[in-house]
Amino acid sequence: MNRLQSAFSRGPALVTFVTGGDGPTAEILDALVAGGADVIELGMPFTDPMADGPAIQQANLRSLGAGTTTAEIFRIASAFRARHPDVPLVLMGYANPMITRGPEWFAAECVKAGVDGVICVDIPPEEDPELGPALRGAGVALIRLATPTTDAARLPAVLDGSSGFLYYVSVAGITGLQQAAQASIEEAVARLKASATIPVAVGFGVRTPEQAAEIAKVADGVVVGSALVELVAQHGENAPALVGELTRALADAVHGARSA
Amino acid sequence: MTTAPTQNSFRNQPDERGHFGQFGGRYVAETLMPLVLELEAEYTRAKADPAFQAEFDDLLEHYVGRPSPLYFAPRLTEELGGAQVWFKRDELNHTGAHKINNCIGQILLAIRMGKTRIIAETGAGQHGVATATVCARFGLPCVVFMGATDVARQAPNVFRMKLLGAEVRAVTAGAATLKDAMNEALRDWVANVHDTFYIIGTAAGPHPYPELVRDFQSVIGKEARAQMLSRVGRLPDLLVAAIGGGSNAIGLFHPFLDDPDVKMLGVEAAGHGLDKEHAASLAGGRPGVLHGNKTYLLQDADGQITEGHSISAGLDYPGIGPEHAWLRDVGRVDYTSVTDTEALDGFQLLCRTEGIIPALEPAHAIAAVKKIAPTMDKDQIILVNLCGRGDKDIFAVAEHLGVEL
Numbered sequence: 001m002n003r004l005q006s007a008f009s010r011g012p013a014l015v016t017f018v019t020g021g022d023g024p025t026a027e028i029l030d031a032l033v034a035g036g037a038d039v040i041e042l043g044m045p046f047t048d049p050m051a052d053g054p055a056i057q058q059a060n061l062r063s064l065g066a067g068t069t070t071a072e073i074f075r076i077a078s079a080f081r082a083r084h085p086d087v088p089l090v091l092m093g094y095a096n097p098m099i100t101r102g103p104e105w106f107a108a109e110c111v112k113a114g115v116d117g118v119i120c121v122d123i124p125p126e127e128d129p130e131l132g133p134a135l136r137g138a139g140v141a142l143i144r145l146a147t148p149t150t151d152a153a154r155l156p157a158v159l160d161g162s163s164g165f166l167y168y169v170s171v172a173g174i175t176g177l178q179q180a181a182q183a184s185i186e187e188a189v190a191r192l193k194a195s196a197t198i199p200v201a202v203g204f205g206v207r208t209p210e211q212a213a214e215i216a217k218v219a220d221g222v223v224v225g226s227a228l229v230e231l232v233a234q235h236g237e238n239a240p241a242l243v244g245e246l247t248r249a250l251a252d253a254v255h256g257a258r259s260a
Numbered sequence: 261m262t263t264a265p266t267q268n269s270f271r272n273q274p275d276e277r278g279h280f281g282q283f284g285g286r287y288v289a290e291t292l293m294p295l296v297l298e299l300e301a302e303y304t305r306a307k308a309d310p311a312f313q314a315e316f317d318d319l320l321e322h323y324v325g326r327p328s329p330l331y332f333a334p335r336l337t338e339e340l341g342g343a344q345v346w347f348k349r350d351e352l353n354h355t356g357a358h359k360i361n362n363c364i365g366q367i368l369l370a371i372r373m374g375k376t377r378i379i380a381e382t383g384a385g386q387h388g389v390a391t392a393t394v395c396a397r398f399g400l401p402c403v404v405f406m407g408a409t410d411v412a413r414q415a416p417n418v419f420r421m422k423l424l425g426a427e428v429r430a431v432t433a434g435a436a437t438l439k440d441a442m443n444e445a446l447r448d449w450v451a452n453v454h455d456t457f458y459i460i461g462t463a464a465g466p467h468p469y470p471e472l473v474r475d476f477q478s479v480i481g482k483e484a485r486a487q488m489l490s491r492v493g494r495l496p497d498l499l500v501a502a503i504g505g506g507s508n509a510i511g512l513f514h515p516f517l518d519d520p521d522v523k524m525l526g527v528e529a530a531g532h533g534l535d536k537e538h539a540a541s542l543a544g545g546r547p548g549v550l551h552g553n554k555t556y557l558l559q560d561a562d563g564q565i566t567e568g569h570s571i572s573a574g575l576d577y578p579g580i581g582p583e584h585a586w587l588r589d590v591g592r593v594d595y596t597s598v599t600d601t602e603a604l605d606g607f608q609l610l611c612r613t614e615g616i617i618p619a620l621e622p623a624h625a626i627a628a629v630k631k632i633a634p635t636m637d638k639d640q641i642i643l644v645n646l647c648g649r650g651d652k653d654i655f656a657v658a659e660h661l662g663v664e665l
Binding site for chain 2: 130
């Protein structure tokens, strides 16, 4: 069993997102792990984060403004892997920084840094040759997104070639703003799980332990990003402790949902 | 009227996946993928529907004012002392530029698809004005995303859009210019997929946008080809057009691509110079993915997008339409660039010799012609796309020339 499979095998998983290079990233990642996060998504900053709301847009710009490079993201990942040998780490970002030196280069760097999976927002199944073969060839999971607009006809194409987990974007929108109705999430997760052989995690607009607990009753994982990124924006160097607190509350809620 | 594409045609791109060679494609978030596929299907049906084409043609004739004239420029030709210079007068269109051709086509598609809300991005405001215009004409609500920096420096166009009933949203994200306006339009689209149609202003973005914008703008080249044949009985030797995203250029070039004796030149904005700040994606960029397509982009070693610069806000974009990227790589079209200073010279040259105030975008094409025409024979013909009029630019030009209005 690989790290991602192991993380989801224990029951509903808390998946947390922060932007790499925004604030004291190493300490923030440690706080996520200490707080009980099961899967860590590390955002690769991009100048044009088209799918993100204001919180993560600004995190991208803060990170780039602080001089974060792709090499630095891989240094953060490698150091994380050394400190946390068992916690799955996923890179999330946009196509151009991932493919700009060639997909094979990117996949090889992922392997070297101990990265378990990659989420690329703007490479749909139709453009899979751009990144998918290189990642699969290197044994790195390609985690695809499904959305409320992904209908039954399209779902097989989304699932084909994806691994790790399926990331269900619960609202048609950008990160951190709206929140989907629980009923619609339940309906969608049931539909996705009927077809998917990999775990289904739900994200976009999940901010509170209460929401996370509700979603964890039906989904294999709950993704929280903007709420954590906002703590980094507000508290900078002092963010790790607060990130740890929120993560603990979210993790208790998600993990408690399995016994409730 | 135009020659039919043959097996070895340059005119049968893109392929069924929306690729022009390695360029183009559909690099969008999953939420948008079903919409992009639906648009492609609807566009395929519309192309085969004579009623769609008839309505498009009727609006272009009676609302836009097409066909635009083909004009021989005698004093410019004499001054340059070489090839004859002719202009395709798309600056005489309703709203003052070629942008309206595409907006008419796209709003008809939006209506066919039952969409009830229109969004668009704009840089200088020309595409925003053209979109606001067709929305007023068809009674659809319109939101135009415009970088806050551009809102401040293009106040007359902002007011025009408001007069036409559009809501102009100033985008403060990122560098607050055209690329950020496009990001924000994509974010709006993702959040409003059920009722919203995104009218993209140039021959870029996810497939099928580069194809359909090209097709709608190809009216320029189809008319020009017929007008040339009827006026002088032969095709021009060289076509010249300015390139930002490249919609006016592809509109002129495409119907001539299979005419082997017609050479073509696209003119990018070299800004302060190719070794300084500029917006010449082909000359100074390399292939990458942004805004739904793969094309030449201004970017750093990590693939972070860098800001373009040009005196012309309409050319100030760090990318280029994917068909141009392909045409350059296969060698069918040549591309060059001219600086802000050369464009200002071209602007004044046309004012002085022909009594036509061009927009700063075609002023780049005129600057290129100024260099090339003298090297060609007097019986040769250069056809330039005069894609916009310069009313919008007189304040910027005055400032650059040190004149206080």
